[in-house]
Amino acid sequence: MLAARLWARQRALPRRVGFSTAALPHTSLNPVTEQDVAHFSKFLAPNSIISTLSPNPCAPDELETYNNDWIGRFHGQSTTVLKPKTTQEVSEILKWCNDHRIAVVPQGGNTGLVGGSVPVNNELILSLANMNKVRSFDPISGILVADAGCILQSLTDYVAPHNHIMPVDLGAKGSCQIGGNVATNAGGLRLLRYGSLHGTVLGLEVVLPDGRILDQLTTLRKDNTGYDLKQLFIGAEGTLGVITGVSILTPPAPQASNNVILALPTFDNVLPLYQTVKRQLSEILSAFEFIDRTAYDLAVKHGQGRALSEEDTKGAECFVLVETSGGRREHDEEKLNDLLELLLSADKPLINTGVLSQSPAQFISLWALREGVTEAVSKEGKAYKYDISVPLSSFKEVVDNTREHLRSKGLLHDKAVKYVLGYGHVGDGNLHLNIVADAYLPEIENALEPYIYEVVAAHRGSISAEHGIGAMKTHALPYSKSAISIELMKKIKQVFDPRGIMNPGKVLE
Amino acid sequence: MLAARLWARQRALPRRVGFSTAALPHTSLNPVTEQDVAHFSKFLAPNSIISTLSPNPCAPDELETYNNDWIGRFHGQSTTVLKPKTTQEVSEILKWCNDHRIAVVPQGGNTGLVGGSVPVNNELILSLANMNKVRSFDPISGILVADAGCILQSLTDYVAPHNHIMPVDLGAKGSCQIGGNVATNAGGLRLLRYGSLHGTVLGLEVVLPDGRILDQLTTLRKDNTGYDLKQLFIGAEGTLGVITGVSILTPPAPQASNNVILALPTFDNVLPLYQTVKRQLSEILSAFEFIDRTAYDLAVKHGQGRALSEEDTKGAECFVLVETSGGRREHDEEKLNDLLELLLSADKPLINTGVLSQSPAQFISLWALREGVTEAVSKEGKAYKYDISVPLSSFKEVVDNTREHLRSKGLLHDKAVKYVLGYGHVGDGNLHLNIVADAYLPEIENALEPYIYEVVAAHRGSISAEHGIGAMKTHALPYSKSAISIELMKKIKQVFDPRGIMNPGKVLE
Numbered sequence A, B: 001m002l003a004a005r006l007w008a009r010q011r012a013l014p015r016r017v018g019f020s021t022a023a024l025p026h027t028s029l030n031p032v033t034e035q036d037v038a039h040f041s042k043f044l045a046p047n048s049i050i051s052t053l054s055p056n057p058c059a060p061d062e063l064e065t066y067n068n069d070w071i072g073r074f075h076g077q078s079t080t081v082l083k084p085k086t087t088q089e090v091s092e093i094l095k096w097c098n099d100h101r102i103a104v105v106p107q108g109g110n111t112g113l114v115g116g117s118v119p120v121n122n123e124l125i126l127s128l129a130n131m132n133k134v135r136s137f138d139p140i141s142g143i144l145v146a147d148a149g150c151i152l153q154s155l156t157d158y159v160a161p162h163n164h165i166m167p168v169d170l171g172a173k174g175s176c177q178i179g180g181n182v183a184t185n186a187g188g189l190r191l192l193r194y195g196s197l198h199g200t201v202l203g204l205e206v207v208l209p210d211g212r213i214l215d216q217l218t219t220l221r222k223d224n225t226g227y228d229l230k231q232l233f234i235g236a237e238g239t240l241g242v243i244t245g246v247s248i249l250t251p252p253a254p255q256a257s258n259n260v261i262l263a264l265p266t267f268d269n270v271l272p273l274y275q276t277v278k279r280q281l282s283e284i285l286s287a288f289e290f291i292d293r294t295a296y297d298l299a300v301k302h303g304q305g306r307a308l309s310e311e312d313t314k315g316a317e318c319f320v321l322v323e324t325s326g327g328r329r330e331h332d333e334e335k336l337n338d339l340l341e342l343l344l345s346a347d348k349p350l351i352n353t354g355v356l357s358q359s360p361a362q363f364i365s366l367w368a369l370r371e372g373v374t375e376a377v378s379k380e381g382k383a384y385k386y387d388i389s390v391p392l393s394s395f396k397e398v399v400d401n402t403r404e405h406l407r408s409k410g411l412l413h414d415k416a417v418k419y420v421l422g423y424g425h426v427g428d429g430n431l432h433l434n435i436v437a438d439a440y441l442p443e444i445e446n447a448l449e450p451y452i453y454e455v456v457a458a459h460r461g462s463i464s465a466e467h468g469i470g471a472m473k474t475h476a477l478p479y480s481k482s483a484i485s486i487e488l489m490k491k492i493k494q495v496f497d498p499r500g501i502m503n504p505g506k507v508l509e
């Protein structure tokens, strides 16, 4: 399903971003040659090599899925994809590439949204797709050890019979890999409840650029023996080494999940509401999602969410979706009912109305409303998407100011920007700011950047809350990180990858 | 209270460990001179300098608390303690020390258990004690930003009126500082529930060895913009820089806490019990602590725990303390009661008996039993304490094998080793292995080391689950970390601290 969508999108957006070899930090990197492919074929199975180079050249279009990214904005010109089956094979590939200064792009499910997973030029693509075995699972501790290429959904399915869930969940779960999740420090829908991968990843096996294997694949929850090196690979987007194995703590599955959608008269009520909800629901609160009126209306327009009647939504400035996950249905429902009663019976109610899902189907349809915003936006036009962290209290102001800014530039009309909307994870301070335009236009881009990055920097926010830097935002890194931070990052890159073969042009310019 | 105990312990253990300057990795480090002190007095208040050097020499015993560690095993010979009040002052101190190659030991509450917080020789001691202000607290997000020198207990008190708690809690909370907690990646009693500091610390302000300030003190839950440098300082034990500020996520306070002690006929039941308890209590389970029979008997002997009758404990091989913390007392009690019923009514019960605390006083006394083991051990003799991570299933085997090993060496008798016992956090895989001897004897130490480290390595465990490496275990690091890991750690040390002034002789040899 995801794959189908991938191609549809790509055709819609054929624009090529003009990266050239000059953009590579190390000009001394070499392209893959026939000799290299001949070498790889000595230790890789034939079906682990897809290359347009001899001895067994494939058709160029076989490489398309690997060379083009999910949003259809970044396009590589790699000639060769390798799909090793073991850590040892990855090690031999990297050793060779390091010795011969061949640049390497690690690729997981290729669902990343910042162009990190495709070459900026003709780098070799190292796909983890063939490393997809669970290595071990301990149902008592809940610790799962898996190859990096395991698809998130398949791991979810694997632990389900043991009454466990993955601590991370996201829309791309049918395609993205656990190694890619770790490499991007993916956030997703469960972060509020289970915390970030920096806390839940217990160990990693990483092949360093020189081919040596860094085995930190422990299954220990506690280990204070020196610097926690694995943390550096979490979110490094493949620029420090190739993750081949992941040890991760999976939480027990909640026995019951419920949700409720709330319509709020004013944005000012979101924060007091969040505080009340946190206090009332305590440990069973698992999501608190914000949807502004524009986002809601678009989702409804495009067929999502029949949950609230028109009567219900009249006068609502925004909406909040609350989810609970807990150990016992009756207890959770009681807490949720009491919350609604408290909210509705208040002297000055924080909400206009609230609808509690009464069945699994309703539960899904409430979520579809929130998740349908993405879909609706893409149906409505071309979207500029900013995934930022700003203080919760500024969510509305950031959206409104961006709209006004575009209006002041004369860009808010049918043939330019049609909608400016915001939604996101209140619990995480993560706002998805979407600017929906009739077409991608340079004047819109110029009006948006660096404007939005400056707004984020003024709030001491993050220019990329979840999606990373990739190839898309290297230029914007200084808006979130100080010169000293960037200098230290570069030195760390130098420690792990002195020849600069790992994913050049990504994260650091 | 802690301070009184500190001194009592120290007198009891006057043995000096013979560290010499030769143990320092950088032989080119200089001692503090009068000129240096004169320089510091230009920008530090008089009461921020305690030095036996002119112009205002103090009495040598004023330095005792700073030069000696909590367990009384490590003793420095520093002449000078500086207690800066601002990040800027820390910066100026480090810049001077770096320029003049003066080694610096950052010191928090000096409660560390591996000799990391005191000089191995005559390094300058930089105490954070005067940096003890809360910078901000947001009751909606629960994010606290505080000076590194804030005492953990005072932060707990600070957030309590807002219905929040600190995500970390430990026995030393009245003395240890949040900066010290971060520098040691302290685990403690809440790790099972709230995860490690790698997940809950959101940002750090760190003064680098050259005096530059690395400001990553964000209050963002999500920020994927490059390598997560702050992670390196979490658990670095002051070898990479001085932490001056900490931003940390504080969870909402649970509304109710309950506990129960269970007596088990056999150790084999611990793991099935853990699984059942996790399933039944789900998100309200906040501790699952294991106490073996020897540990239990010692605690009772020394006046702890009148919770279980002799009848109750007859035939019990070990005990488990379960704690719940949840959002509503009735719900939690119902879950706990149902659990007990399920356990006791089983065909082959996993437990002999269980006692549920019925009042706050009983709640405290059940915890006192578990926490009293430490006290009891210290009353009983001289303890060799190993804080290790091994698979849960091996807890008993490790304890039993150690006892047999000592017996086979002829060391298990009244004048040598009296008890070998184990207790710890099952939920975290963290075993406290204690060997209680009549006196510290070289033959016991030789029998224990490297024996225990080898056992840990064979289990792919951690030689230091919580307490770190400090000065005590640098030689044992290779039992938990590979040569490649150690090489990378050294290179990272080199990036941050090329002159090696930060806490020399700690963590890395």
Ligand SMILES: Cc1cc2nc3c(=O)[nH]c(=O)nc-3n(C[C@H](O)[C@H](O)[C@H](O)COP(=O)(O)OP(=O)(O)OC[C@H]3O[C@@H](n4cnc5c(N)ncnc54)[C@H](O)[C@@H]3O)c2cc1C
Binding pocket: A070, A105, A106, A107, A108, A109, A110, A111, A112, A113, A115, A116, A117, A118, A128, A148, A149, A169, A170, A171, A172, A175, A176, A177, A178, A179, A180, A181, A182, A183, A184, A185, A186, A187, A188, A189, A237, A238, A239, A241, A242, A243, A244, A466, A467, A470, A503, A506
């Ligand atoms: C529909 C959809 C919804 C999404 N929702 C979310 C969301 O809620 N939260 C969120 O955080 N993100 C989200 N994302 C983006 C997210 O980053 C990715 O989906 C996912 O984490 C990437 O995994 P992947 O296997 O596809 O990695 P890829 O896209 O293949 O790679 C991503 C980056 O990681 C590197 N990489 C991949 N595998 C490895 C490896 N084994 N070793 C080293 N480096 C590697 C690549 O070089 C690249 O830089 C979404 C994407 C889509 C398409």
Ligand SMILES: Cc1cc2nc3c(=O)[nH]c(=O)nc-3n(C[C@H](O)[C@H](O)[C@H](O)COP(=O)(O)OP(=O)(O)OC[C@H]3O[C@@H](n4cnc5c(N)ncnc54)[C@H](O)[C@@H]3O)c2cc1C
Binding pocket: B070, B105, B106, B107, B108, B109, B110, B111, B112, B113, B115, B116, B117, B118, B128, B148, B149, B169, B170, B171, B172, B175, B176, B177, B178, B179, B180, B181, B182, B183, B184, B185, B186, B187, B188, B189, B237, B238, B239, B241, B242, B243, B244, B466, B467, B470, B503, B506
């Ligand atoms: C009674 C008792 C119970 C304990 N229980 C636990 C427990 O349950 N779990 C656990 O993990 N530990 C426990 N500990 C040990 C634990 O490591 C410390 O108590 C605490 O985390 C250290 O904090 P501190 O401020 O005392 O640091 P210190 O002891 O002063 O320093 C510890 C290390 O951190 C460095 N350091 C301190 N402050 C800074 C700073 N601001 N910047 C850079 N480096 C710094 C020091 O150089 C040293 O290497 C216990 C200790 C005691 C005495």
